[in-house]
Amino acid sequence: MSSAALSPPAAVAPARAQRSRRPSTFTVYRWELRKLLAQVRTYLGLGLLTVLPVIFVVFESLHHQHDQHDNIFAAQITQSGLATPVLMLLFMSGFFIPVVAALVAGDIFSNEDGNGTLKTILTRSVDRGQVFAAKALAALTYAVVAVLVAATVATVAGVASWGFRSVRTYSGTLVSAPEALLLVFAANAAYLIPLFAVAAIGLMLSAATRNSAAAVVGTIGIVILLFIIAQIPGLEAIQPYLLTEQFQAWQGLLRTPTNWAPIAHSAWLCALYGVPSLLAGYLIFLRRDVAGG
């Protein structure tokens, strides 16, 4: 800083009794997305969800076994490219997509804690509630994008390899290719319900632990724990109430007529997991001390 440049210009001089227009939560949200876009880790998860369907399609193209398949879509894999996104959702919905969603949700507060930037943004003209809402929305947006990327890549790869053809649903009903495409994306949309609950748990742990590794691993740990509980003999009665069981609720859309029951069950049950987690995260973030950094 040379002394020539030291004089603060008029525009920098204090604004007396100025009432500044407060930024909206949407503005904060927009910047949360821009921060996500500027970070490498954002693309690692999306890269994984891009690569897996491509590997699957390449592998199936080279080594497809014409054996009996338990799953009707697996049996049709080479008959219609639209079977691929269904199989990929089946494959990735239990672990890979939740992990990718947890990577961002579990990191979104604790990363700022670690960098010390939380104090930077909390000493501007936005309230903590706005920051929380913007970050939560950004994490959920990322979950949507992750699912959309996985579904789109799987669909494009499948159709490119095996054509845009009609496909049979779980009920054995043949549906046209356009209708099947619609069902594929509807199924992915239904899958977002439990995924949002996973993201909400990640957000809560991120706000509470202030440690990215603990929050991300904690979220994934909860998912794994629920999977293990589901396998324990004698606990069958609680299975319908486990979050991880809701990961397959979307399959109700691929039946004729559509079976809405598992989706409706998933909606309220996931709300029981997600809403308290989100509320707890909000209250923790609102009341906690921002120290360190």
Add this chain to the structure above:
Amino acid sequence: MSEDAAQPVRARGLVKRYDEVLAVDHIDLNVHSGDVYGFLGPNGAGKTTTLRMALGLITPSEGTVELFGRDPMRYGARALEGVAGFVEAPRFYPYLTARKNLELLAALDGGGAAERIEEVLAVVELSPRAKHKVGGYSHGMRQRLGIAAALLRQPRLLILDEPATGLDPAGMRDMRALIRRLADEGITVLLSSHQLPEVQELCDRVAIVESGRVVYEGALADLRRQGGAGYRLRTTDDPRALSLMRTQAGIEHAIGGEHRLSFQAQEQDVGQLSLTLAAHGIGILALSPELATLEDLFFRLTEGDRGDGDGAGGPAADTEAVASDAARASSPATASSSNGTSEQAVEV
């Protein structure tokens, strides 16, 4: 009182406990409009914790702090209108450029903050490096970016925590010049610092904290005047002069050092001393008044009975006397809150 007429910072009985640890112990602060207010204390004295409470980053265990009459705990971000600054080192997103960081912060400030980005970058001379990611910035550059980020808000109150830490001598000089000019523009500055020369050069009022308590709050000039009105003396026969001084009425704390004597006295007693020395055939080679430096006073107040008391400013005054004399001489606003201050000073 209207919000604009309210004090920039007013803290009452501020306490912060972490389990058994009392980080801040009933601190009262009075930063008046136009002050360049130094907030001094050794490491761990509770300065940063106090500033964090002032900015609403941490919740006080007891007490309140108001910025222009608004408590951040109650008003949230609205309490920070017209307030900017940083605690500890300013932090930015390392994966964004300096300009992007400022764009982000301007967006979070609202109003016309975004229009001032180029100007504030120019003020801190970061325009040529604005396109570089902050991750590659030096500590000094980040400090300057911290000032730029604060200026975006057109603050009426600037809270700076150790702004010169990690800067080279030229950077420190420029940072002081910038703070001085901002103060001249009418911005009230609350400056937490370890750099005693910096505080001595910039600040007109100070609070000195020790172990979470304010041991002095008031005008720096009062503190210096009350704390160390001493004299230095060189004579043709220092040992005899010292003996005479110790028997002379009105001469206190007379001590002898290498080729110099020092003592404390009222002006008329100094005149009498010079006559006494002359009457005994002792010539005065040099006699100069000396105010204690802030450093002397700081160590007397914060180390008190641990200090060696033989600082450059002369003999150590009793810490209790320094603090209570200074508290009496401080501003009326301080005096109104100085019950705690002077009581606390006694305990140092």
